[in-house]
Amino acid sequence: MTPRPIDAHVRLDIHPAHTSAVTATLTGTRHRTAHALLTARGFETVDEHTLALARIDHEEPYWANKAAQALTAEGITTDITSSLREAIDEDWTWANYPMPWCTREEIREVSNEAQTIYDDIRHGRLVIHAHADDGWTTVAVGTYRDGKSVYLHGENHLRQIADTFDSPAAAIAAFERLHGDTMRPGPAPMTDTERQTAEARTSLDAPAAQPVQRTETVPAYAADPGDHDAALDDFLTKHGDWQKWRTWTDETTHAIHESQTLRIERVHEADPRETAWTIAAYETPVSDRMWHLTMTGATPAPVLLTLLNILAEGDAWETAVGSPATEKTVTEATRPLIDAGWKHTVDRRWIRWETSQGDAGVQFDAFAAQSPHTTLATWTLWAGASIDRPTWAIHASPYTPAPMIAHLTGELAHGTGTRQPGPRTTQQLPQLTTTPPAVAPTISSPQPARRR
Numbered sequence: 051m052t053p054r055p056i057d058a059h060v061r062l063d064i065h066p067a068h069t070s071a072v073t074a075t076l077t078g079t080r081h082r083t084a085h086a087l088l089t090a091r092g093f094e095t096v097d098e099h100t101l102a103l104a105r106i107d108h109e110e111p112y113w114a115n116k117a118a119q120a121l122t123a124e125g126i127t128t129d130i131t132s133s134l135r136e137a138i139d140e141d142w143t144w145a146n147y148p149m150p151w152c153t154r155e156e157i158r159e160v161s162n163e164a165q166t167i168y169d170d171i172r173h174g175r176l177v178i179h180a181h182a183d184d185g186w187t188t189v190a191v192g193t194y195r196d197g198k199s200v201y202l203h204g205e206n207h208l209r210q211i212a213d214t215f216d217s218p219a220a221a222i223a224a225f226e227r228l229h230g231d232t233m234r235p236g237p238a239p240m241t242d243t244e245r246q247t248a249e250a251r252t253s254l255d256a257p258a259a260q261p262v263q264r265t266e267t268v269p270a271y272a273a274d275p276g277d278h279d280a281a282l283d284d285f286l287t288k289h290g291d292w293q294k295w296r297t298w299t300d301e302t303t304h305a306i307h308e309s310q311t312l313r314i315e316r317v318h319e320a321d322p323r324e325t326a327w328t329i330a331a332y333e334t335p336v337s338d339r340m341w342h343l344t345m346t347g348a349t350p351a352p353v354l355l356t357l358l359n360i361l362a363e364g365d366a367w368e369t370a371v372g373s374p375a376t377e378k379t380v381t382e383a384t385r386p387l388i389d390a391g392w393k394h395t396v397d398r399r400w401i402r403w404e405t406s407q408g409d410a411g412v413q414f415d416a417f418a419a420q421s422p423h424t425t426l427a428t429w430t431l432w433a434g435a436s437i438d439r440p441t442w443a444i445h446a447s448p449y450t451p452a453p454m455i456a457h458l459t460g461e462l463a464h465g466t467g468t469r470q471p472g473p474r475t476t477q478q479l480p481q482l483t484t485t486p487p488a489v490a491p492t493i494s495s496p497q498p499a500r501r502r
Contacts, residue, residue: 058084060121062114063131068250070108072134074101074117084126091117094251104250106168106243107161107207111137148208161207168209168244170194171237178202178237179222182229188238191225193218201225206243265468271410271433273467275442276351278326282316285358310335312361322347322442327354329361341449348442350433352467353458360457375419375428379452383459387412390463402437403459411437412459422448429455431462 058078065071076084076099085101092113093101103110103117114130115138121128130138152160170176171192178192187208193199199221201213215221226233240248282303286294291308305314311332320326326347331340345354380401387403388394392411395402404411410433418426427445434441446455 058126060084060088060118060126060128061131062118062128062134064133064137065102065104065250066254068104068246070110070137071102071104071247071250072110072114073254074103074114075099076101083124084121087121087124087126088117091120093117096252096254100254102251102254104247105165106247107158107165109158109161109165111140112158114138160210163211164204164207164209167202167211168206176200179218180225180233180235181238182225182232182234184229184232189225189229190238191221193221205238205241265470267466268469269410269462270350270352270356270465270467271462272469273350273352274469275322275348276354278316278347278349278351278354279318281351281354281358282314285362289362307361314361320347329357341447341451343444343446343450343454345444346440346442349444350442350467352465353431353444353461356457356461356465357454360454374422374449375414375452380414383452383455384412384414386456386460386463392463408436409433410462412462413437419448424448431458433462 058076058081060081061075061077063073063075065073073096074084074088074093078084081099085095088101088103089095091103092105093103096102103114105113111134114134118128118130149157149160167176171178174195176192176194178190181188181190183189184203187203188205189212190202191199192202199215199218200211201215201221201224203210203212213224215224282305286292286305292305292314293308295304295306301318303314303316303318305316307313311334313330313332315328315330317324317326323346325344327345327349328342329344330342332338333340343357345357384403392403392405395404399415399417401414401416402411403413411431413430413432415426415428415430418424418428428448429444429446429450430437431444431446432440432442437443444458
């Protein structure tokens with residue numbers, strides 16, 4: 051029996067800004083009926099007369115064709131543009147699909163299950179408690195509002211339910227046992243596919259071009275410097291036991307601990323290859339300087355933050371102040387490097403630890419360590435082409451507390467940070483041609499200046 055025609059017309063076409071998505075344009079006095087039928091098949095409203103079908107599995111042409119058949123069966127006139135018809139008829143499959151034994155229909159079934167999970171999360175039917183990186187892909191744990199808890203494996207069109215649990219507590223406990231090291235609360239950040247799909251559902255316009263800001267995870271010693279001034283401001287905001295002064299010219303900030311025995315000097319416009327930070331310690335507020343440490347402006351953010359944390363906690367810089375280095379303290383300070391497999395060599399008075407690639411290292415000068423008034427650095431921490439041509443460097447004088455050095459070497463050996471791939475700011479810096487001594491102007495009590 052032929053259905054009675056309905057005064058509604060639907061035109062299906064390729065999305066103008068997202069080539070795999072499909073749009074439906076509605077006309078006619080009874081277009082609301084067509085609207086209801088389309089929303090039941092995954093289309094979502096863009097405006098009163100336009101809907102969009104956008105899926106994470108890029109199977110929109112297939113499902114749009116199914117929707118057209120359903121509309122026609124209900125007596126609604128439906129047109130499919132030639133470009134969409136070509137997409138419907140195209141025979142394609144995912145490149146490097148991880149389940150090559152699946153037929154095209156089986157692949158579509160798997161991806162449709164992934165789409166269902168994605169929609170359940172997006173509409174709040176499935177609440178994600180935590181996610182993690184298992185080394186290959188993203189995994190997650192969540193609970194359906196009907197009570198079933200699930201362990202999810204994969205992203206986008208490959209996301210699957212890998213296990214089920216009777217309660218959220220049991221699911222989260224099992225997930226933590228498997229992925230405690232990388233476990234993070236809540237759902238994972240949107241993938242590029244999910245973001246593009248969301249854009250296609252809400253607008254027919256091409257998304258505004260955005261500068262690509264990709265980052266990669268790297269060892270702490272190879273990370274980008276970040277914003278050193280912002281790091282200092284954050285440190286001083288969080289720690290009221292430090293007072294801040296800035297010179298009249300605004301070129302330098304001084305920060306002094308309430309004990310008056312530890313001081314920071316930050317030179318704001320220093321060349322990245324030059325000393326931008328000086329940390330100095332004193333036995334009493336009026337005594338000579340006991341030890342000091344300097345950092346160049348290109349020092350990576352994770353290393354800088356580690357040092358600031360040491361200064362905030364106090365347990366490292368308050369320990370063994372004024373004590374010369376011994377074989378025991380040197381061993382303790384460099385244990386993280388040995389544990390991480392850094393290469394250990396001895397060259398007369400210099401003891402060195404370097405990565406296997408030779409792109410970072412730590413040097414201890416035994417001669418300088420026994421000469422408290424020397425201008426030579428006892429410790430040099432660096433990364434770059436070599437210790438003589440570093441991208442950044444830290445130099446520490448004799449008597450610098452071994453626990454402080456241990457925290458820094460631990461960050462170099464085991465810490466990570468981020469950097470933007472491609473041409474890096476730190477790689478473009480003029481590199482130091484010699485290893486500068488750990489000499490810095492003695493930080494005295496600041497002269498009268500504006501207090502902020």
